[in-house]
Amino acid sequence: GARETGPGSVRRYDDALRAAQGRRDQLRTDLAGALARGELRMVYQPVVDLALHAPAGVEALMRWQHPEFGAVSPADFIPLAEESGLIVDLGRWALVQACTATGQLAADELYVAVNVSARHVLSGQVVDDVVSALASSGLRPDRLVLEITESVLLDELHITDDLEALRQLGVRIAVDDFGTGWSSLARLVSLPIDVLKMDRAFLTDLETDPQRRSLCRSVLQLGSSLGLAVIVEGVERTAELQLLQDMGHRFVQGFLLARPMELAQLTDRLADHDWTTALVRSDR
Numbered sequence: 001g002a003r004e005t006g007p008g009s010v011r012r013y014d015d016a017l018r019a020a021q022g023r024r025d026q027l028r029t030d031l032a033g034a035l036a037r038g039e040l041r042m043v044y045q046p047v048v049d050l051a052l053h054a055p056a057g058v059e060a061l062m063r064w065q066h067p068e069f070g071a072v073s074p075a076d077f078i079p080l081a082e083e084s085g086l087i088v089d090l091g092r093w094a095l096v097q098a099c100t101a102t103g104q105l106a107a108d109e110l111y112v113a114v115n116v117s118a119r120h121v122l123s124g125q126v127v128d129d130v131v132s133a134l135a136s137s138g139l140r141p142d143r144l145v146l147e148i149t150e151s152v153l154l155d156e157l158h159i160t161d162d163l164e165a166l167r168q169l170g171v172r173i174a175v176d177d178f179g180t181g182w183s184s185l186a187r188l189v190s191l192p193i194d195v196l197k198m199d200r201a202f203l204t205d206l207e208t209d210p211q212r213r214s215l216c217r218s219v220l221q222l223g224s225s226l227g228l229a230v231i232v233e234g235v236e237r238t239a240e241l242q243l244l245q246d247m248g249h250r251f252v253q254g255f256l257l258a259r260p261m262e263l264a265q266l267t268d269r270l271a272d273h274d275w276t277t278a279l280v281r282s283d284r
């Protein structure tokens, strides 16, 4: 209405913008010391194998508990770390944390997937950092997956050598948020990759729209015809899971199956959790 367009609302809008900018500046400053102050930690979200009714691996996700703002989303602080270059330190730390934690699990076939930022890959330090994380943790290289977003892989062809070097070690490469760079699909095919993580955008209207369903099925088929393992991200609803199962799909990750959790909780759930409860009975 008229009131919202008056000078008072413009001032409120300016105030809100300034407050958001102020918070961002504060976060950028504070992030520099967050690691040293012990405010960062890793949480782990299971990826479930629908064929085995058990987790195949976990994705390691970073969390920042800010003393004043509380939990800050990685969607907010990772970009700040990328801008400042701090992401290389954070990424190195995440690799060590995730490899060490996974190496200590009783489930010794489980893999851990660590998100690696473009900036870290482009720094040329990723191979060394992976080698030392594997060495210090003693984790088998084939239990480590590196998640790299599709845009980086497509834009930066010269990182292919580093990816090849990592695969020589036995580490696998996953394309994260897959499906956001269709124009470069042809280039994707020539990349040294092992896993596709289908963006959760492909689950939109899955239950109601047959065309969306065909699109989703096509992406899954594309992945498997290229010999890649495909993980569907962001499964929140039973109906989505059921449709994926009907398509013969195998690997899923999402709040419906498990939320990201602390290492202690993961250890407990791996020991005694019934992973079939969220799954559709196959004899229905």
Ligand code: C2E
Pocket (backbone or CB within 6 Å): 045, 060, 061, 062, 073, 074, 075, 078, 091, 094, 115, 116, 117, 147, 176, 177, 233, 234, 235, 236, 253, 254, 255, 256, 260
């Ligand atoms: P991502 O790598 O695509 O990670 C998946 C995100 O989806 C996570 O958000 C996870 O909590 C969320 N998620 C999982 N299941 C569901 C679901 O069923 N529904 C919905 N709506 N979301 C779901 P999170 O932890 O907030 O991380 C956001 C992004 O921040 C990540 O996206 C990744 O790009 C980045 N990130 C997180 N941790 C790290 C890290 O250690 N290093 C780097 N470089 N980036 C990280």
Ligand code: MG
Pocket (backbone or CB within 6 Å): 059, 115, 147, 176
């Ligand atoms: Mg990821």
Ligand code: MG
Pocket (backbone or CB within 6 Å): 176, 177, 197, 233
């Ligand atoms: Mg993702």
Ligand code: MG
Pocket (backbone or CB within 6 Å): 177
């Ligand atoms: Mg994502």
